[in-house]
Amino acid sequence: xxxxxxxxxxxxxxxxxxxxxxxxxEDDAELIRHELRRSGMATITDRVDSEAAFAxxxxxxxxxxxxxxxxxxxFDAQSALAMLRKVRPTTPLIIVxxxxxxxxxxxxxxxxxxxxxxxxxxGRLAGAITAALDLRRPLEGLTPRQIEVLRLVSEGHRTxxxxxxxxxxxxTVESHRGEVMKRLEIHDVVNLVRYALRVGLVTL
Numbered sequence: 001x002x003x004x005x006x007x008x009x010x011x012x013x014x015x016x017x018x019x020x021x022x023x024x025x026e027d028d029a030e031l032i033r034h035e036l037r038r039s040g041m042a043t044i045t046d047r048v049d050s051e052a053a054f055a056x057x058x059x060x061x062x063x064x065x066x067x068x069x070x071x072x073x074x075f076d077a078q079s080a081l082a083m084l085r086k087v088r089p090t091t092p093l094i095i096v097x098x099x100x101x102x103x104x105x106x107x108x109x110x111x112x113x114x115x116x117x118x119x120x121x122x123g124r125l126a127g128a129i130t131a132a133l134d135l136r137r138p139l140e141g142l143t144p145r146q147i148e149v150l151r152l153v154s155e156g157h158r159t160x161x162x163x164x165x166x167x168x169x170x171x172t173v174e175s176h177r178g179e180v181m182k183r184l185e186i187h188d189v190v191n192l193v194r195y196a197l198r199v200g201l202v203t204l
Contacts, residue, residue, distance in 0.1 A: 016042045020063035024049035039126035051075040058087045066093040070104045077108045090139045092132035112200035141183045149176040154196035
């Protein structure tokens with residue numbers, strides 16, 4: 001694990017960011033750690049290179065952000081993104097790859113990956129992480145149930161369908177939806193859907 005001492009001057013990001021690297025090349029992982037140190041971003045990093053290790057890290061390491069190479073042979077970024085949406089749905093995944101123009105890259109971005117960075121040019125890394133976390137900051141005020149309601153509303157489900165699916169009353173679902181809009185400071189369903197798409201809770 002890497003534990004640099006000097007935090008960024010910005011007050012909008014956590015004092016220490018937990019960064020999970022899904023990367024099977026230790027040299028490439030070290031390049032990422034080096035860039036994080038160079039930027040001054042205070043991080044704790046962990047590296048995994050298999051599905052089982054990734055699943056364990058989501059539960060135990062509890063990352064704030066995942067950096068993934070899409071081209072791992074046994075467990076790629078798109079598979080990781082699907083697992084991340086189930087376990088930590090508000091955690092962003094950023095692709096860090098040496099092969100940006102592949103079909104796999106496009107598929108990951110369509111599936112909800114937050115951003116794409118090239119391993120040979122990591123100058124945007126700290127900024128991309130900060131932007132992803134800032135975008136999701138309002139979600140910290142929501143309960144897991146409210147996040148689930150947000151996801152279902154954004155997928156186009158009707159209130160009665162959501163109530164049936166979650167085994168709640170219609171009134172309770174309406175209350176959750178109202179609280180979600182209040183806490184996110186979003187006042188209509190269209191913009192609620194746009195926000196859910198932007199943070200990767202739902203995909204087109």
